[in-house]
Amino acid sequence: MSLIALFSRRLYLRIWLAVVVGVAVLTLLVGWAWRVAAEQNAQPEVPQGREMVLRDSAGNTLVAGLATRAPGSSREGVELRIDSENGSSYSLQIGPRPPRGDRPPGAGHRPDAAFWMRPPFGFVWMLALVGLAVAVGVFPIIRRLLKRLDVLQRGVQRFGEGDLSARVPVQGNDEVAELSRQFNAAATRIEALMRSHKSLLANASHELRSPLTRIRMGLELMGSGLPAPAFRAEILRNIAELDQLVDEILLASRLDAHEADVGTIEPVDLVGLAAEECARVDADLDADAGADALEVAGVAKLLRRAVRNLLENARRYSNGEITVIVRRMGTMAEVRVCDRGPGVPPDQRERIFEPFYRLPGASERAGGVGLGLALVRSIASRHHGSVHCEDHAGGGACFVLRLPLHTGSGGAA
Numbered sequence: 001m002s003l004i005a006l007f008s009r010r011l012y013l014r015i016w017l018a019v020v021v022g023v024a025v026l027t028l029l030v031g032w033a034w035r036v037a038a039e040q041n042a043q044p045e046v047p048q049g050r051e052m053v054l055r056d057s058a059g060n061t062l063v064a065g066l067a068t069r070a071p072g073s074s075r076e077g078v079e080l081r082i083d084s085e086n087g088s089s090y091s092l093q094i095g096p097r098p099p100r101g102d103r104p105p106g107a108g109h110r111p112d113a114a115f116w117m118r119p120p121f122g123f124v125w126m127l128a129l130v131g132l133a134v135a136v137g138v139f140p141i142i143r144r145l146l147k148r149l150d151v152l153q154r155g156v157q158r159f160g161e162g163d164l165s166a167r168v169p170v171q172g173n174d175e176v177a178e179l180s181r182q183f184n185a186a187a188t189r190i191e192a193l194m195r196s197h198k199s200l201l202a203n204a205s206h207e208l209r210s211p212l213t214r215i216r217m218g219l220e221l222m223g224s225g226l227p228a229p230a231f232r233a234e235i236l237r238n239i240a241e242l243d244q245l246v247d248e249i250l251l252a253s254r255l256d257a258h259e260a261d262v263g264t265i266e267p268v269d270l271v272g273l274a275a276e277e278c279a280r281v282d283a284d285l286d287a288d289a290g291a292d293a294l295e296v297a298g299v300a301k302l303l304r305r306a307v308r309n310l311l312e313n314a315r316r317y318s319n320g321e322i323t324v325i326v327r328r329m330g331t332m333a334e335v336r337v338c339d340r341g342p343g344v345p346p347d348q349r350e351r352i353f354e355p356f357y358r359l360p361g362a363s364e365r366a367g368g369v370g371l372g373l374a375l376v377r378s379i380a381s382r383h384h385g386s387v388h389c390e391d392h393a394g395g396g397a398c399f400v401l402r403l404p405l406h407t408g409s410g411g412a413a
Contacts, residue, residue: 015142022136029129052082054092063090148176156183164191196355214238248371251305252355255378262382263299267406270294270303270333274326277307281315283322283337294326295406296333298383303403306379306387309372310337310399317341318396332385333405338398349389353377376401 052067065084070091080092148171155168167187170180215238255262271287271294278285287294296303307324314322320340327334344352344359351357356370373387376399380387385403392398 018140052080052092054082065090067092145176148180152176152180152183159187164194212242215242248375252371252375252378255375255382263301265297265299267295268298268300268303270296270335270403271326273300273304274307274324274335277304277311278324280308281311281322283311283314283324286323286325288327294328294333296383296403297406298403302379302382306376306401307335307337309376310335310401313337313372313399314339314341314397320396328405329402331405332402335401335403336398337401338392338396340392340394340396343391343395343397344389352389353387373399 050067052063052065053061054063055061063082063084065082067080067082070079070081077096078094080094082090082092084090152168155166158166164187167184168180170177170184215235251262274287275285277283311322311324314337318339318341322340323336323338325334325336325338327336348359352359353373353376355374357374358370376387380401380403383403385401387399387401390398390400
């Protein structure tokens with residue numbers, strides 16, 4: 001990862017860099033100002049070439065001439081050279097200043113020193129400038145961050161108030177952008193679940209109404225007499241259909257809630273499970289020679305439900321034999337349920353896995369409520385697998401269920 005990419009993805013690094021740059025620039029400015037003030041303060045107190053006159057107490061002139069300051073340290077006092085008008089040279093020595101405790105009030109500060117070098121301004125103004133530089137340097141980043149957080153907060157508030165379509169814009173690649181992406185993904189998932197639940201409830205109410213209506217009509221036709229065998233069989237069939245529908249609705253709801261406990265994960269012998277289900281519907285089983293112990297990790301009752309639903313779907317639509325093929329495909333186990341029915345048009349091969357969707361003209365077929373294939377897809381997804389529909393050579397359809405092999409199954413990766 002390049003340095004630029006690192007700074008673009010880490011907001012705290014950009015804030016730190018802004019502070020460092022601000023302090024560095026301010027340090028240079030303070031150093032320059034301090035140097036100017038120091039040079040100004042280093043100027044001599046007595047300008048060179050000033051006229052000086054030394055008189056006695058009676059007012060008589062003792063020495064008069066041009067006085068210049070001799071080089072030397074001010075800590076040792078000041079020495080002035082006086083060149084008199086008569087050509088003589090004199091030296092005037094002034095002792096050093098007394099200690100600070102012996103100075104009179106107000107002594108020790110030159111009136112011509114730069115004001116920002118005089119106490120208490122020396123450090124106060126420098127600290128003020130440091131704070132100002134840090135504030136100016138960090139403000140644009142903080143302002144941009146707060147604006148993005150404010151947009152995120154408004155989006156979360158809209159979502160919490162019931163607007164499930166609320167999304168927030170993703171800007172940049174830093175932590176705030178990642179938080180926005182996670183929120184959008186979660187909002188999309190919740191919206192999809194709510195849509196699915198609404199569709200499930202709407203379709204369930206319709207599907208429940210049909211068998212209940214038939215049961216009520218059958219009871220009305222019976223009157224007070226004993227039911228005829230045909231009526232009794234019809235009522236029992238409708239009750240069984242109703243029971244199946246309720247069972248599949250409950251299972252679909254539990255599978256939609258991924259945190260729901262639907263069973264224990266354990267190694268499942270897919271060949272044995274397929275053999276048992278094939279025996280129920282008199283289907284042919286074709287297993288690989290090396291697939292005697294083809295195991296997948298999953299919930300046994302769910303996997304059994306998936307295979308059973310595929311077989312029931314094939315039995316409902318097939319006009320001939322039903323074949324189940326179980327084989328190993330690399331790190332996946334594959335179950336193919338093939339029939340000799342009318343097949344599935346290519347543009348319908350995804351829609352048939354939607355809840356309560358049935359092919360045109362198939363809504364009145366016995367036992368079909370439109371949830372079987374949707375449950376198969378939910379179960380496959382729950383086990384990190386997949387299911388799809390494809391053509392069967394010679395006519396009909398093949399439903400292909402793929403599941404990852406259990407790590408303890410021979411040859412599985």
